[in-house]
Amino acid sequence: AVTTALARAIAEAINQSLPDDKLNQIVFEVEKIYHGTPSGIDNTVIVYEKPVYYVKNHPLELLSIPKPITFVVADTGISASTKIAVGDVWRLHQAEPKRIQPILASIGGLVNRARIAIELGQIEPLGHLMLQNHALLRTLTVSSPEIENLIEAALTGGAIGAKLSGGGRGGNMIALVQPDTAENVRQDLLNAGAKRAFITTLGK
Known part of the structure; x- marks a missing residue:
């Protein structure tokens, strides 16, 4: 920016x-x-x-957004190097290509399905896809205890789905929510240790 x-x-x-x-x-x-x-x-x-x-x-x-989609974004307060995380994933892929390549392919497939869900306004399926995506990213070692803690707090608070955002190992996570639960999820994230949390709407 x-x-x-x-x-x-x-x-x-x-x-x-x-x-x-x-x-x-x-x-x-x-x-x-x-x-x-x-x-x-x-x-x-x-x-x-x-x-x-x-x-x-x-x-x-x-992307075509037929109806607004509400997210809560929370900051772990931890700075992490995207360059290092990407390099680590690359090295993991070099060391274990037969295990890692299918994971990367699965992530690509989830992204395609998420696009369809967004363009059809299918919020619940989108949330499930976010959770599946995050599970794969966790396998690639780019999550962190702080991110996992915030994701658990968001889901407990009523989020439909949640995942890390960006390079991982710190930084932000993003939770998909219904508009009427957004503020509660935001507060739960702050209570769980997020340094900052805000609500944003895609396609408003």
Whole structure:
């Protein structure tokens, strides 16, 4: 977000046009400095400011959101290196390809199913897919006790689904909720140790 804002400000200051596709490439290159092998989704979502379906080396697709989807995002307060986490997963894959490759393939399949659930407004199935995704990410060693604690608190508080967000091992988790339970889940996350928690709605 900071890189995007700076690039846009510089382009405006020197009176140069900076199309979104070019800006996205610039921000992605900066992401590489910090994360090593970023997925490309963070810069893409921030630059286009819309929900997207992103597959590396494939054309960008905007997501259709037929009805609002409510999430609670909570911060563990722990800073973790995405670059290190990604590197560890890569090394795990190199060491045990027969075990890890099917997990990665399963994650890809869950993402495709989640896209369908989002575009059909199927909230309950989406929550189940989030939980399945997180279980696989846990197997890849990118969860943490703090994330697990917050996910348990969210589910106990009435969340439909929950998973880590970003590189894992700290940072944020995200919980899918019904609008009428969002504030209760937010409070439960704070009570469980989240440093910050906020409610956001996709497709409002």
